[in-house]
Amino acid sequence: MSEDLKEYLNKIPDLDLDLFLESCERSLPEGFRVNTIKSSEEKILNRLRRKGFIFEKIPWARYGYILKEGGELGRTLEHMLGLIYLQGPVSMAPVEVLDPKPGDIVLDLCAAPGSKSTQIAQLLGGEGVIVANDVHHERIKALSSNLQRFGVINCVITLTDGRKYPKFARGFFDKVLVDVPCSSLGIISKDWGIAKSWSSSLVQRLSKIQYQLLAAGFDCLKPGGVLVYSTCTLTVEENELVIDRLLKERKNARLDEIHLPSLRFRKGVVEWDGKHLDQDLEKTIRIMPYDNWAEGFYIAKIVKEVDGK
Amino acid sequence: MRVLDAGERKYFELRLKRQYGVDKAFEDLILIKAGQGRVRAVTKEAFEVAKRLKKVQQVGVYVAKISKGDVILSIEGSQMLNGKITKNVIDLDEEGAERWMKAEVMPAQGTWEGKYLVGRCGDLYLGSSRITRDGKLYPQIAKWRRVPIE
Numbered sequence: 001m002s003e004d005l006k007e008y009l010n011k012i013p014d015l016d017l018d019l020f021l022e023s024c025e026r027s028l029p030e031g032f033r034v035n036t037i038k039s040s041e042e043k044i045l046n047r048l049r050r051k052g053f054i055f056e057k058i059p060w061a062r063y064g065y066i067l068k069e070g071g072e073l074g075r076t077l078e079h080m081l082g083l084i085y086l087q088g089p090v091s092m093a094p095v096e097v098l099d100p101k102p103g104d105i106v107l108d109l110c111a112a113p114g115s116k117s118t119q120i121a122q123l124l125g126g127e128g129v130i131v132a133n134d135v136h137h138e139r140i141k142a143l144s145s146n147l148q149r150f151g152v153i154n155c156v157i158t159l160t161d162g163r164k165y166p167k168f169a170r171g172f173f174d175k176v177l178v179d180v181p182c183s184s185l186g187i188i189s190k191d192w193g194i195a196k197s198w199s200s201s202l203v204q205r206l207s208k209i210q211y212q213l214l215a216a217g218f219d220c221l222k223p224g225g226v227l228v229y230s231t232c233t234l235t236v237e238e239n240e241l242v243i244d245r246l247l248k249e250r251k252n253a254r255l256d257e258i259h260l261p262s263l264r265f266r267k268g269v270v271e272w273d274g275k276h277l278d279q280d281l282e283k284t285i286r287i288m289p290y291d292n293w294a295e296g297f298y299i300a301k302i303v304k305e306v307d308g309k
Numbered sequence: 310m311r312v313l314d315a316g317e318r319k320y321f322e323l324r325l326k327r328q329y330g331v332d333k334a335f336e337d338l339i340l341i342k343a344g345q346g347r348v349r350a351v352t353k354e355a356f357e358v359a360k361r362l363k364k365v366q367q368v369g370v371y372v373a374k375i376s377k378g379d380v381i382l383s384i385e386g387s388q389m390l391n392g393k394i395t396k397n398v399i400d401l402d403e404e405g406a407e408r409w410m411k412a413e414v415m416p417a418q419g420t421w422e423g424k425y426l427v428g429r430c431g432d433l434y435l436g437s438s439r440i441t442r443d444g445k446l447y448p449q450i451a452k453w454r455r456v457p458i459e
Contacts, residue, residue, distance in 0.1 A: 038388060039432075075456065077406060077410050080410055080454050080455065080456050081433060081435070082384070126352075128354070129358045140366060144366070144367055148371060152370065153350055153351060153352055153369045153389070154352040154355045155355060156355055156358055156359040156367075157365070157367040158362055158366060159364050159366045168361075168363045
């Protein structure tokens with residue numbers, strides 16, 4: 001890890017660098033969701049139990065489990081048939097915060113490879129629509145494959161720059177997920193290359209795109225709609241500063257409290273580089289990789305107010 | 310996105326009836342022609358949303374392919390018809406299902422009508438397989454859906 005990155009991480013309030021470095025050395029827990037679109041939760045779990053898999057329920061994610069023992073789930077019949085979906089345990093949190101309900105029209109603006117889109121589809125329970133968008137043609141293939149394997153009949157896949165979405169879908173969606181591309185500091189243990197390629201200029205570049213995507217997602221919301229912004233990184237520029245800017249530029253954006261049972265996290269940063277940010281940013285959450293010995297994430301829940309209320 | 314017209318839908322339903330004994334297939338869904346004889350199924354609501362959007366790549370799921378008059382069901386297509394398939398179903402044990410999902414050539418006992426049948430393991434449907442005159446099964450599992458061979 002570069003000295004620049006260590007220096008940066010040391011500046012983040014409430015971050016314990018030693019624990020962070022320890023988390024980077026540990027492998028991430030293997031999480032999975034059972035697909036209730038295709039079968040019942042108990043039937044699928046019983047199949048896995050019969051094959052010797054041992055797992056634990058994830059308290060903050062409906063249908064989510066952490067594998068404890070039993071081998072490679074990715075090579076099983078259950079995975080190939082779409083009865084389970086492999087997904088990191090903390091990565092399931094943003095969709096839980098979004099909390100899609102049957103009948104909602106939901107946009108997943110940066111959807112590939114589709115983990116969160118399939119999770120949204122599952123919570124829609126076949127009623128409503130999931131629109132899964134991505135800008136990369138190659139990544140759309142993975143998105144399409146995962147939605148197919150999961151059996152999502154109420155999905156629409158679009159291929160476009162998410163920043164252009166308001167041109168044709170302004171005020172159209174009940175809920176929007178903006179899970180942006182980021183510098184991925186929360187998942188270094190997956191790939192040390194993330195730490196090696198980190199630079200402040202990369203963060204600045206990403207931050208600009210992230211704000212544009214967030215603003216576009218917000219503009220696609222109906223009044224009264226809910227948007228969840230998430231990253232798997234820890235930099236303030238990609239997290240609180242992006243939200244702070246939206247709160248300044250969209251007067252009808254309001255942050256909402258986040259409740260996730262048993263997930264350990266801390267409040268969002270409200271002071272950075274000597275500047276005071278919007279105090280409501282305390283309602284956003286930072287999840288350090290060592291909080292749950294899993295992925296690091298940042299999540300903000302934003303409501304679009306009706307007529308300024 | 311081109312919706313199957315009434316004639317095409319009727320032909321598809323007739324083939325499903327004749328091959329697999331299916332009555333009233335994909336009733337509440339819109340069927341889309343997706344090139345190379347492929348058929349996708351999507352909910353009406355999702356189809357309406359798709360019409361409103363731009364840069365739409367795909368809707369719903371791939372359920373079947375019509376090839377030389379035969380219907381080859383995808384895994385999801387056969388799962389969606391769960392309970393309606395009454396003909397040309399072969400029951401497999403867990404080991405057989407694993408082999409099927411590895412796209413292994415397998416022997417099939419019994420006599421079968423036509424060139425395709427559907428695999429089932431308990432209440433899990435596994436899509437269509439080609440069956441040859443000498444009783445060999447060739448499961449039509451796309452490479453990316455196959456259980457990896459050890």
